[in-house]
Amino acid sequence: MLQEKLVLKELPNLQVPVQALNSNWFSAPFKKLDILRLDLLHPVISGNKWFKLRYNLDFAVHNGFKSVLTFGGGYSNHLIATAAAARFSGLKSIGMVRGDYSGKHKTRTLKDCEDYGMEIHYLNRDLYRQKSEPEFLKSISDKFSKPFIIPEGGAGEQGIKGAGEIARLIPAGYTHVCVSAGTGTTLAGLAGTLPENSSLLGFVPMKNGRYLKETVLKYLRAGTEKRIHWFDRWHFGGFGKYDKTLIAFMNEFYYQHQIPLDVIYTSKMMYGIRDLISEEFFGNNASVLCIHTGGLQGNISVKDKLDFKIPFRDL
Numbered sequence: 001m002l003q004e005k006l007v008l009k010e011l012p013n014l015q016v017p018v019q020a021l022n023s024n025w026f027s028a029p030f031k032k033l034d035i036l037r038l039d040l041l042h043p044v045i046s047g048n049k050w051f052k053l054r055y056n057l058d059f060a061v062h063n064g065f066k067s068v069l070t071f072g073g074g075y076s077n078h079l080i081a082t083a084a085a086a087r088f089s090g091l092k093s094i095g096m097v098r099g100d101y102s103g104k105h106k107t108r109t110l111k112d113c114e115d116y117g118m119e120i121h122y123l124n125r126d127l128y129r130q131k132s133e134p135e136f137l138k139s140i141s142d143k144f145s146k147p148f149i150i151p152e153g154g155a156g157e158q159g160i161k162g163a164g165e166i167a168r169l170i171p172a173g174y175t176h177v178c179v180s181a182g183t184g185t186t187l188a189g190l191a192g193t194l195p196e197n198s199s200l201l202g203f204v205p206m207k208n209g210r211y212l213k214e215t216v217l218k219y220l221r222a223g224t225e226k227r228i229h230w231f232d233r234w235h236f237g238g239f240g241k242y243d244k245t246l247i248a249f250m251n252e253f254y255y256q257h258q259i260p261l262d263v264i265y266t267s268k269m270m271y272g273i274r275d276l277i278s279e280e281f282f283g284n285n286a287s288v289l290c291i292h293t294g295g296l297q298g299n300i301s302v303k304d305k306l307d308f309k310i311p312f313r314d315l
């Protein structure tokens, strides 16, 4: 069990540093390039996950639910963040996992979820695909004594509302804000709350990830979609995939900036940003903010390849 119990701080008290990225790599002709270190919020409920969960958990607590149920893969940042945040909120948690990781196949992430008290159930891929269907949701709601159900990845209205509050941590004046997108919830939240004159760049770590554009559209206020640029070029083979180039990039980034990136999301985004800089995507007057959305526990599977430690337990 993680020793430090998180004191879930209310937003006005959150202190998250904005750091300048100064190195030969990112020396571009534009005004500034900074990174918002949401990864420093908490080692487990890290980055954007806390923002997406907070209104879901508030709702569950205030409406008398005893437990929350959600969905994720065997390495899911969302699942472990939910397990920890639910525990700290006094709620039981149930995790519906895609695929069978029982017995010796249990991942470190799932073991950690169980340490936080999460009850894990495995769903085969066909069942998992029904995760948003009302009939299926009703059947699991009945089966598990009516938990509050949080959609996969913390998506949905409550998640978007919470994610939108990340904007409060962003100082004024940036022309571009960059964020990695999995379900697109964080990006949708920011699209509703960032100042109108800043562009929003969404980096999708999935192959053919542009479909997210359509998924997210229904959550956007009319007109806001125009300022979003979607990129799905830097997927490195697909979600969860990586190669030597990406690992070398993560190590070099750490060497240059002393900032750890995660192998699933933020490394691919930063790699993309570096390419965009060399392609002169940003104009001379650009002030760019990258959001470090955390997720460092996901580096467990590549920890032996990295020159830096995972700030999570003693790994």
Ligand SMILES: *Cc1c(COP(=O)(O)O)cnc(C)c1O
Pocket (backbone or CB within 6 Å): 047, 048, 077, 078, 153, 180, 181, 182, 183, 184, 185, 186, 187, 262, 265, 266, 293, 294, 295, 296
């Ligand atoms: C979950 C996660 C994302 C994706 O967030 P969405 O709101 O689902 O788009 C991005 N980065 C990191 C590090 C994550 O853990």
